[in-house]
Amino acid sequence: VMDLVARVSQRVFIGPDACRNDEWLTITKRYTVDSLAAARELRAWSPLARPWVHWLLPSCRRVRAELAAARRIVNPIVAARRERNANRAAEGKGVEKVADAVGWLDESARGRRFDPACGQLAFAVAATFTTTELTCVCVLNLCAYPEYVGPLRREIVEVLGEGGGEGGRWRKAALQRLRLMDSFIKESQRLQHEVRATMTRMSKQPVTLSDGTVIPKNALIMVSTDKAMDPAVFPDPHVFNGRRFLEMRERPGQQNRWQFATTSPEHLGFGHGAHACPGRFFAANEIKVLLTFMLIKYDWKLPDGRTEVPALRRWAHEKFVDLEERVLVRRREGEEIEL
Template identity: 35%
Template sequence: MEDWICVKSELLSLVDSYLNNFNLGEIPTIGPRGFFGSYLGAIKYLSRGREMVEEGYYKYPGGAFKVPLIDRWIVYVNGPKMIDDIRRASDENLSFPDAVLETLQSNYTMGKELRTNMYHIDVVRNALTRNIAARFADIKDEIECSFEDEVPVKNGVYVHVLPIVMRIVARTTNRLFVGLPLCRVPEWRDININFTIKVFMSAQFINLFPAFLKPIVGRLFSPLHSTAKVAKKHLEPLVKERLAKEKEYGSKDWPDKPNDLISWLLELAGPEQRNAYDLTLRILSVNVAAIHTTSMAFTIALYYLAARPEIVEELRKEVGECIEELGWTKAAMGKMRKLDSFLKETQRVSGTAAAAMTRKVLRPFTFSNGTSVPAGTLISTASYSLHHDEEYYKNPMEMDPFRFSNMRVNEGEGIKHQMVTPSSDFVLFGAGKHACPGRFFAVNELKCLVSHLLLTYDVKFEDQAGGMPKEEWYREMVVPNRHATVLFRKRQ
């Protein structure tokens, strides 16, 4: 019965979508036109999504265009003014959660429970961010230990980068999320890595089907229930122990209470969420965001360090000076302006998807330039094209490692060009109230990872003339090259 209700709901949504598409006639199309042509365009979008978005970005500057998906259109909007319109819009008009539901198929991939009460977002935004400094020594310790385990360097070793980076990031992240010893349990680490990969892969697979088939396909191919069952086995003893401590002391605060994500979630959870299964879903979902974002960014940064040895010494000098002054602390990370600039620039050049700030239009919406979109429409910003537009970035295709730190020298610009600071011309983390809530943790963890790498290892590609390994694109998404290897050599 529930499947039939879902199918019926999706059929109604499909009808609404087709009706809404008639109202998009004023917005120009990229790709083949006509009923059958749009399906050819949707197929082309699977492999040429970035090129189609770039075509629309430069053909309609400051305006909008649409590209076809399998069962609907997506409208891209161009330029800082339209980005500001999205940033200022209310959730009643432009909804971020509804967009995640459609693009990531979160009902099937991560569970409906997460949408009924999204308190874990507030936990990430507040408690996680607030405790970065207090837990920084643990972050550094886990980075050091995981590198020793994953990169056993003697006289030098070639490393297949991405899988090892994901294992290091999963361990480091979960040191803060679930603590020792669980963060070092191989099965727990692999659960979270594999779930992260499967969420994105299954979402893309589900999105290949028309709306009325998604409930059936989603249930058949969701990684959620099998993953949650195994993950709960690891978390349930910890949750039961902490609930027992609360009962023993009659309070949510008790002696030697762990300062981690499990505790922060229990502090804010309602009575119906204070159980092992609900907490398992939330910890898995937070891991998806944390592992994916940081692993991709660290891999790209590592590739650039291997490809551009001339910038290593300057970064290494800054890192060494800051750590000598302030130790391995959050405060030291905050002083590393050149490293911050390098990381932001590598993401601008190589780490940005073709789309960002995706929203679902819940009420007919008119942008400040007069562009109108009907309810039911998905909209996005053309982020890759924005980040490579010479109107906003001089020599935009060049990776200039200190581009942003040089900007911060100017009076009043010290905060504006930080990696964590969203702006209308840099939308890596989104903008407005829906800017990535975990970006402060992600950037500090990323700085610590790269700092440890710089001070501990020399890295290079076997073929230095080959330059950066080519990134891989699917639809509007990008990932760093999954097959590249890098030589690690321990510094003396």
């Protein structure tokens, strides 16, 4: 699944050529894993020791090697594009607009110097791990709750087929109409983050809350996600209900509140407020595209006749898909639509 997520993400981030470059895809995947491991290892050391310890830690050495390899791939792409734009400017033509992160970074920099490879790897870290994790959870839920497979496929055919999806062509508006899938993904995310705290912050100054509680300066704080399991908000909160948010959106005035990419105090999968995940809309569309292909082209089930959702691994307050977990996959015959 990480291979799929990496390739789809890089198609948007770096363009159609590099997203098929196996070396580049390997770098983005390894850097994602190694950078998180390096950060975790560095936290075990005093801040005073980190400036020299990082030279010795194997994970940090791998990260530096991956960054060097990334520069060898990304820098020529950026240089070639800048040269084309310089030539166009000399000819009195406008700047070439390309809808990818290479162009976005250059445009946002406004002439300031920056490291394009670092920027691309930062995008990879932000997009690859979290999107892979949630996509895996969705696949496991499809295996454990096969009663949703048929309705999801019918929705895909209705929306993306000839009658409902403008000739089957991909449109952002069409993805927004995959409302059952949107609900299924959001419910998967809700249960994935059960008994978890999120939005880690450090207070820069003392803060007094409305009940008189004082948060001292430099305190590490997190926000509990217990509302996601509150039966007053979500009836039968420990039961997976793929239609839960679809039904909640049918209430008057609630149509947009419970979309997958919409944040709220009750559902902090993407955080909330000014610092909510800015890539959540991209992630929502990406996961829908991936699940559409998976559902239309393949059948999925858990091995050994299992029907229960595999337990997630715990690390501190986090929960993750077990990397040793496996599912059975079979190519379908008679696909309803051509993707």
